[in-house]
Amino acid sequence: MKKVGFIGAGNMGGALALAASKTDCALYVTDLDTEKAAALCARTGATQTDNNTVCAACDLIFLGVKPQMLATVAAELSPMLQSRTTPYCLVSMCAGVTLARLGELFGDAPVIRIMPNTPVAVGQGMILYCYNALTTKEQTDAFLYAMAHAGRLELLDENLFDAGTSVSGCGPAFAYLFADALAKGGEDCGLSYEQATALASQMLLGAALMLQEDGRSPDALREAVCSKGGSTIEGVKVMWEKDLAGIVRDAVKASYKRNQELGKS
Numbered sequence: 001m002k003k004v005g006f007i008g009a010g011n012m013g014g015a016l017a018l019a020a021s022k023t024d025c026a027l028y029v030t031d032l033d034t035e036k037a038a039a040l041c042a043r044t045g046a047t048q049t050d051n052n053t054v055c056a057a058c059d060l061i062f063l064g065v066k067p068q069m070l071a072t073v074a075a076e077l078s079p080m081l082q083s084r085t086t087p088y089c090l091v092s093m094c095a096g097v098t099l100a101r102l103g104e105l106f107g108d109a110p111v112i113r114i115m116p117n118t119p120v121a122v123g124q125g126m127i128l129y130c131y132n133a134l135t136t137k138e139q140t141d142a143f144l145y146a147m148a149h150a151g152r153l154e155l156l157d158e159n160l161f162d163a164g165t166s167v168s169g170c171g172p173a174f175a176y177l178f179a180d181a182l183a184k185g186g187e188d189c190g191l192s193y194e195q196a197t198a199l200a201s202q203m204l205l206g207a208a209l210m211l212q213e214d215g216r217s218p219d220a221l222r223e224a225v226c227s228k229g230g231s232t233i234e235g236v237k238v239m240w241e242k243d244l245a246g247i248v249r250d251a252v253k254a255s256y257k258r259n260q261e262l263g264k265s
Helices: 011-020 034-042 053-057 067-082 101-105 118-122 137-146 158-169 169-186 192-212 218-225 231-241 244-264
Strands: 003-007 026-030 060-063 087-090 109-114 125-131 151-155
Touching: 003 011, 003 053, 011 026, 011 034, 011 060, 011 118, 011 151, 026 034, 034 118, 053 067, 060 137, 067 101, 087 101, 087 137, 087 244, 101 109, 109 137, 109 158, 118 125, 125 158, 125 192, 158 244, 169 192, 231 244
Parallel strands: 003 026, 003 060, 060 087, 087 109, 125 151
Antiparallel strands: 109 125
């Protein structure tokens, strides 16, 4: 049985711990906010502990700390890790912190860098990941097993992380804006906001599954819904006129630019 530790019990670390709790891994959680750690342990069946125990005992060690705090945390953890005689692997979810920088902070340590999105909390997330040359196949397999219930995992070249994050990491916020606009449009037409939100959320879920499983492109699927002279094409014409596609592409590029800036800070 693999031992998986979470240093940091925030929203994302908590969501990943919840996913890992659906496997037979033994979980350990530590956080400066002991009440938050206790609440997460109650949800996941994890053992509440301290950094020293996680560093000494865990096979996978998830770093769920804020990027600006990572150097301080690394200074505390590195001596404990370097004294180990058994293999371990760090899993960093720190936005903008590269494998090279993690190597500077932790020395010769196996590291998997990940970028999850918030839907991992409901088991439908997207986790981008890459790893350094010190990471073994056994360690990547253990990571994939621990995260199997989080959603989809995608191995991506690190130089594409900023681009991937701009789509899958930032994308949920864009989708929620779109869902809100759909719901308010339905409200304008007589539905309650709650009714329209329920319709919009199920529609987005179904459309996403179609996109994954049908095999046709987004454009081909859109054409299949737009009957000539029907109601859908009238709405699509408005989106074309307002350049919705251009707005969304610009939003992704703006997020990409900011991701690059954060990686240099």
